[in-house]
Amino acid sequence: MPDPLRILLVHDYAPLFGGAEVVNDALVHGLRQRGHEVRRFTSTAGLDALPQDSPLRPEYVCRGTLSRWRTALQSANPWAPVALRQAIEDFKPDLVHVGIFSTQLSPLILPVLRHVPSVFHAAWYRAVCPTGTKLMPNGTACSRRAGAVCFTAGCVPARDWIPLMGQMQLLRRWRHVFPATIANSEATARVLAADGVGDLVVVPNGVPDAPAREAMVDTPSAVFAGRLVHEKGVDTLLHAFAAVHAQIPHATLDIVGDGVERPALEALSRSLNVEEVVRFHGFQSRQQTESIARSAWVQVVPSRWAEPFGLVAAEAMMRGTAVVASAAGGLAEVVRNEDTGLLVRPDHVPPLAEALHRVLANRALAEQWGRKGREVAQAEYSHARFVDRILAVYANVIDTPVRSP
Structure with missing residues (x-):
């Protein structure tokens, strides 16, 4: 060559x-x-x-x-x-x-x-x-x-x-x-x-090499980053987070991204009575998205479709963030269940709610999976x-x- x-x-x-x-x-x-x-x-x-x-x-x-x-x-x-x-x-x-x-x-x-x-x-x-x-x-x-x-x-x-x-x-x-x-x-x-x-x-x-993130915020927090379209499953996430909110009222959810479903999703958050703990940030630059996501306890990737790879999951792992994701497509290869996060059945609220509650109720577990995720990302996805x-x-x-x- x-x-x-x-x-x-x-x-x-x-x-x-x-x-x-x-x-x-x-x-x-x-x-x-x-x-x-x-x-x-x-x-x-x-x-x-x-x-x-x-x-x-x-x-x-x-x-x-x-x-x-x-x-x-x-x-x-x-x-x-x-x-x-x-x-x-x-x-x-x-x-x-x-x-x-x-x-x-x-x-x-x-x-x-x-x-x-x-x-x-x-x-x-x-x-x-x-x-x-x-x-x-x-x-x-x-x-x-x-x-x-x-x-x-x-x-x-x-x-x-x-x-x-x-x-x-x-x-x-x-x-x-x-x-x-x-x-x-x-x-x-x-x-x-x-x-x-x-x-x-x-x-x-x-994914780009990045320094390990600083300590997580004290408040249990989840973050989603992506397009607000049907196949990304954000409506399923909101229903699941509402169930978590009933048990952990101070938990928060940041949604970064924009798309045709944003008005409907904002209305859904109001109807579920979680609008005070769910923040819609709209479209943000990659730097701004990273700034929002770095302190979260868990990154959520609730896709309905079989994501070909799941870049956002690998980026979260490189940062040192635990991941809860749909067990489909490339996500099922990137995220190691019970090791770097949790894999759940796509488009089903109860298992997603259970997975989110498990992470957001246990800071030590979120930190442990985040550290392991960073090790895997550095070895496999640099x-x-x-x-x-x-x-x-x-x-x-x-x-x-x-x-x-």
């Missing part, structure tokens, strides 16, 4: 909209620190929000949109392959690292990668599921292959079904261009493998180890002959 490498990182978005973008940005910095040259290729969607001098601004772009035309564009973006081909000709990368591309760039970029060593980094299930969640509208896990069921089950409206099914067909037709697909957890790998994705390599996400693992995948791909269609 040549050293240093020239790496082109391809991703739908430049701004840090979510965990996938955070992981990609950290990877860029980690690779550059090791002497590799990294350039970014993204769509223009959301780019206006970045200052001109932002380090997140990409070197190469193609047209994108956050408007109602996004469904058509993500199925077949005619500008993306042209711009990507030009970027490759200009930069001449040793390897192309492709992240999320199904919500802006579209599968039309894949034929461009036929003659370039490339890897696909799966951050969620979008490569095999048009909603990206593998979750049915009734809250149950979907085990069906994308197709007619996406419409009949109500996952995809009629106006979007045809373009999204076309996208799924293109994804299946061209995914052979990747000699390796990186999955961020064994759970993600299983979902992709069930749809026929091969050459899978599991590389857990890394950013340095993440970059090491990614570079090992690069080495194998570069040494593998480029496949023919």
Whole structure:
């Protein structure tokens, strides 16, 4: 493998909209620190929000949109392959690292990668599921292959079904261009493998090294951080916390994040008579979120869907915070039950309430699980180890002959 490498990182978005973008940005910095040259290729969607001098601004772009035309564009973006081909000709990368591309760039970029060593980094299930969640509208896990069921089950409206099914067909037709697909957890790998994705390599996400947090606050406190949307299960958390509040009236809950469900969740907290001990902070920067979360006794991740990895749980462990999380997806791999926290059945109030009460009623236990979580995070989820693992995948791909269609 040549050293240093020239790496082109391809991703739908430049701004840090979510965990996938955070992981990609950290990877860029980690690779550059090791002497590799990294350039970014993204769509223009959301780019206006970045200052001109932002380090997140990409070197190469193609047209994108956050408007109602996004469904058509993500199925077949005619500008993306042209711009990507030009970027490759200009930069001449040793390897192309492709992240999320199904919500802006579209599968039309894949034929461009036929003659370039490339890897696909799966951050969620979008490569095999048009909603990206593998979750049915009734809250149950979907085990069906994308197709007619996406419409009949109500996952995809009629106006979007045809373009999204076309996208799924293109994804299946061209995914052979990747000699390796990186999955961020064994759970993600299983979902992709069930749809026929091969050459899978599991590389857990890394989180930034951080000093151990200061002492917890005296008041028993829980914190949630994430988007306020149905699949995150914050309504279940509020019901569970109301049950805890009845037994530990001085316990508090901080909810950091925003989303379409915020008004309904605030109304729910009032109806449950916990509005005085539940604080909605709205969207906060990562630094502000960390400031709020650092003194909490427990981080709660009550997701309904099988989180592909569970970045917020790993970040909490690195900080030294105990975690109560849904026993599904990557969360069940990151959180060690009865060791770094507790795993509970998703979308069920009684077990979540019982787990929260157990931690919030026992400060010593919360501290013990927090210390163990930090040990595990430093050993398994350090950013340095993440970059090491990614570079090992690069080495194998570069040494593998480029496949023919």
